[in-house]
Amino acid sequence: MYQLYYSPGSASLIVHWLLLELKQPFALHKVDFASSQQKSAEFLAINPAGQVPVLFDGVRYICESAAIVLYLTEQHPAAELAPAIDATKRAEFIQWLMYLTNQLAPSFRLWFYPADLGMTEYPATTKLALQHKIESCWQRLEQHLEQHGPWLTGAQPTAADFLMTMYMRWSRNMPNSALAWPKLKWVADQLRQRSSWQQLNQTEGLTEWLY
Ligand SMILES: N[C@@H](CCC(=O)N[C@@H](CS)C(=O)NCC(=O)O)C(=O)O
Structure with a gap:
């Protein structure tokens, strides 16, 4: 188990x-x-x-x-x-997993953990810089979904869309939530209707951003 x-x-x-x-x-x-x-x-x-x-x-x-x-x-x-190992969409799936965890997540990590940079609190300019980087990722993802969506790898949802939705949730108290990007919002709205999302939030005791 x-x-x-x-x-x-x-x-x-x-x-x-x-x-x-x-x-x-x-x-x-x-x-x-x-x-x-x-x-x-x-x-x-x-x-x-x-x-x-x-x-x-x-x-x-x-x-x-x-x-x-x-x-x-x-x-x-x-x-x-995930697309099967030999499916043409497989490489794209891996690409988006890596994009999300290598480009987006490290900026979120810094946003939430100033101690990683040896600080207790950021000056306003640093917060703005991190916000800018996070929002540039939303912009890149939105543009991709507009052109190749509605899911990250096209017609079917994959675990990469679930991962993206988790990161979107983290933006809920930022000046611009990821829900401000319509194609991103569509993905999150679809996945937040799943019974697994309800069960997950209930078990983890989460009450914000349910839907
Ligand atoms: N690169 C790691 C990052 C994991 C990470 O930053 N986890 C955070 C929670 S979101 C954590 O464990 N924080 C506790 C700490 O750093 O003390 C991953 O994607 O798994």
Whole structure:
């Protein structure tokens, strides 16, 4: 049985969501950020980065959300949450997973964790710069969806759309929420109607941005 180390609403949300979509049995282990449990010796032994998500698949601990998403979709191809290995859309799917986790997510990480840059709070110019970078990613994604959508890889939703929706949720209290971009909003609105989304929010105790 899968075991997911998570913190509500954080980067582990995509893994929790996919496990529900894949209808796989799993156990949840809440990592208490308030008491810095992610920096405890016990947790650092499974992920030296001191971050969630971490997925235990019965044999090994897997870290990094993009890697876990790719791994889970490959382990459970029947759920069709990714184009098949030999499908023409496969490369695009991987491209968007990497775009989201390499271009967008690091700016969000800095937005939420000034301590990564050795600061307790950002000067206004730094916040504006990060906001600019995040919004330029929304713009790039919107333009792509306009031309090649409605989903990131075209006609069918994949785990990349689910991942994008998780990041969109993180923008809910920013000056411009990702929902301001209509094609992005369409994707999030579709996926937020799924029963897995309701179940996910309920289990993680999340009450904002349900729909
Ligand atoms: N690159 C990692 C980033 C994971 C990450 O930043 N996780 C955050 C939650 S969103 C975390 O564990 N924060 C706790 C900390 O850094 O102390 C991934 O995509 O899995």
